[in-house]
Amino acid sequence: MSNEVESESQQPTPYEQIGGEEKLRELVDRFYDLMDLEPEFAGIRAMHPTPLDSSRDKLFWFLSGWMGGPSLYIERFGHPRLRARHLPFAIASDERDQWLRCMAWAMLDVGVEEAMQQRLMESFYQTADWMRNTPG
Numbered sequence: 001m002s003n004e005v006e007s008e009s010q011q012p013t014p015y016e017q018i019g020g021e022e023k024l025r026e027l028v029d030r031f032y033d034l035m036d037l038e039p040e041f042a043g044i045r046a047m048h049p050t051p052l053d054s055s056r057d058k059l060f061w062f063l064s065g066w067m068g069g070p071s072l073y074i075e076r077f078g079h080p081r082l083r084a085r086h087l088p089f090a091i092a093s094d095e096r097d098q099w100l101r102c103m104a105w106a107m108l109d110v111g112v113e114e115a116m117q118q119r120l121m122e123s124f125y126q127t128a129d130w131m132r133n134t135p136g
């Protein structure tokens with residue numbers, strides 16, 4: 001019984017709050033579907049491979065841990081070294097903003113709760129901005 005009380009008083013992680021594995025997978029799939037379909041994301045789409053299957057898996061594995069769920073990316077690849085892994089791609093403000101708009105759109109489409117959308121967007125902004133490696 002005491003465990004129940006304890007778990008009730010613990011803050012749910014963003015991973016739990018958005019709806020766990022199933023919802024996160026849905027979000028990542030929508031994100032890459034939009035990147036593939038929408039002309040405004042053509043710039044960042046061109047940097048990614050075809051098909052996008054491996055990109056979908058990697059982002060899903062990464063975001064799982066990043067949102068407080070299972071550390072699926074680290075289990076497979078170790079430390080993400082995210083900035084270093086993005087260095088082969090020229091990322092300026094425009095590419096950062098395309099990525100963020102695509103993610104905002106995906107969150108809206110899969111019905112992430114509004115307060116959580118805002119919270120996640122702030123964190124996505126920090127990470128995406130840190131990925132910039134090209135002036136402009």
Ligand code: HEM
Pocket residue numbers: 044047048049054055056058059062077082085086089091095096097099124127128129131132
């Ligand atoms: C700022 C704009 C961004 C651009 C233009 C961008 C672009 C790319 C590209 C072209 C790849 C390589 C293709 C692939 O492996 O699928 C990649 C990989 C990846 N990106 Fe991004 N990305 C951005 C931001 C982010 C952010 C904000 C995150 C996390 C919140 C992220 C997470 C990842 C991960 C986990 C990988 C796979 C790394 C690997 O294991 O190789 N990216 N990204």
